[in-house]
Amino acid sequence: MTDQAPPIQAMESLMKKQGAERIIFKLLSNNDNSKQQIYLGTDFNVLRLLQHGDLIAGENSGSKKGVMYKASLNFHWISFNGESEQAKGAQLILYPKYPEVRMSGFTRGCSIAPSHLLQPPTKEQRDERINTLRCFMLGLCPDGRILAYIDHWTGSISKEAQRLISTNDASPVGTVFHERVRPEHDNRSALLAKLREIHQMGFVRSCRLNGAGNRIEYSAKNGAGYTLESLFNITPNGHAGPDYLGWELKSHSSGPVTLMTPEPDTGLYTQSLEAFLESYGRCGEIRRDFTGKHETNKRNKKTLLTLDMEGYDSDKQEIIDTSGGLIMRDDAGNIAAGWSFDKLLTHWSRKHAHTAYVPYTHEDRDIRYYAFGPEVHLCEGADLKRFLNALNNSTIYYDPGINMKLSKGKWTPKKRNQFRISWRNIDRIYDRTIKENLGLDRNR
Known part of the structure; x- marks a missing residue:
């Protein structure tokens, strides 16, 4: 045993040092990847949770999802070694027909983005990881910056996040996210x-x-x-x-x-x-x-x-x-x-x-x-x-x-x-x- 803070709290501390006032996390499924985008829920709560640019209509593609709206994000990947870099292509995509919100462009043009953790899985990988989830952490800053970190499928942060949710020690927020504290009540x-x-x-x-x-x-x-x-x-x-x-x-x-x-x-x-x-x-x-x-x-x-x-x-x-x-x-x-x-x-x-x-x-x-x-x-x-x-x-x-x-x-x-x-x-x-x-x- 050591006195070192649990990994999820260590990342929270790092995000707070860089200006985050609130830290939320999501367990990513196989379908949360750079090709299929990251799913952020079926209601408007996430749009209020994450500061974003103006919603601008995209082209009508005629797909089953119908019309869409996009909004830019001030999105920055960070690491435990102090690196930080903006992913300038990050954006929210709103499909009003459902409604449904997704995130895309979160690795584009960013040299430190953890692209290897966000690749679409092969069939074998999909079967292997069906019950193994990655933890995706976001630090929300008052100035609109969003700090992001993602842990490996078998990483200590991912394990800790699953434990917090299963033991009811993390409270739901924005439909698909959780946070370690319970501020709402x-x-x-x-x-x-x-x-x-x-x-x-x-x-x-x-x-x-x-x-x-x-x-x-x-x-x-x-x-x-x-x-x-x-x-x-x-x-x-x-x-x-x-x-x-x-x-x-x-x-x-x-x-x-x-x-x-x-x-x-x-x-x-x-x-x-x-x-x-x-x-x-x-x-x-x-x-x-x-x-x-x-x-x-x-x-x-x-x-x-x-x-x-x-x-x-x-x-x-x-x-x-x-x-x-x-x-x-x-x-x-x-x-x-x-x-x-x-x-x-x-x-x-x-x-x-x-x-x-x-x-x-x-x-x-x-x-x-x-x-x-x-x-x-x-x-x-x-x-x-x-x-x-x-x-x-x-x-x-x-x-x-x-x-x-x-x-x-x-x-x-x-x-x-x-x-x-x-x-x-x-x-x-x-x-x-x-x-x-x-x-x-x-x-x-």
């Missing part, structure tokens, strides 16, 4: 404990954190989210990641929930906001507005525009033409604004995997005060088919708040392309929704 408990503490505070004076992290008064009427974030010591717009221990926090009252605010990437809107508002908005001498709830396949009576999911088969609930998207046209067929499938899928793939919806009430005193709870909704997962179907049937609808104001001879724009959902429908877009009552004493 502990983080959920920690989140609920903090929310319970905030609920017990009662009404809290409206506030936010400034750039220096100091709590300051916030007098505007939209202070619920800022106040909740300040109680978690979160600076507004401080980072793009989850707010607290892997969870995104969303405060809400009784109204609809804003899910995302992506800018259009096609149509007159992208060419000239002024022309867009003059053509489809309400225009006065000093203000121009474009507002109103827009649902798919329904002509909006005020803007006279119709949204449609072009290139989407509603019966099969799948994309059949990657050149399409959510398109808003006028009666003459001109595109006023639109969101390509590339844009929609990229935006949704980067939404956080765990979201806590925290209801609030308010009281207007000398300033607004907020109380949070008692019931919260913890929502996890949001697969591709559910998202696209929700857009197509208007469970998720477009509700813009766009304007231009004339001040001192200059038009100033304000863009707010909101996609919203009624609160009663929130559980229709998530895989799992758990309701928790913060008023219950869990210690009894």
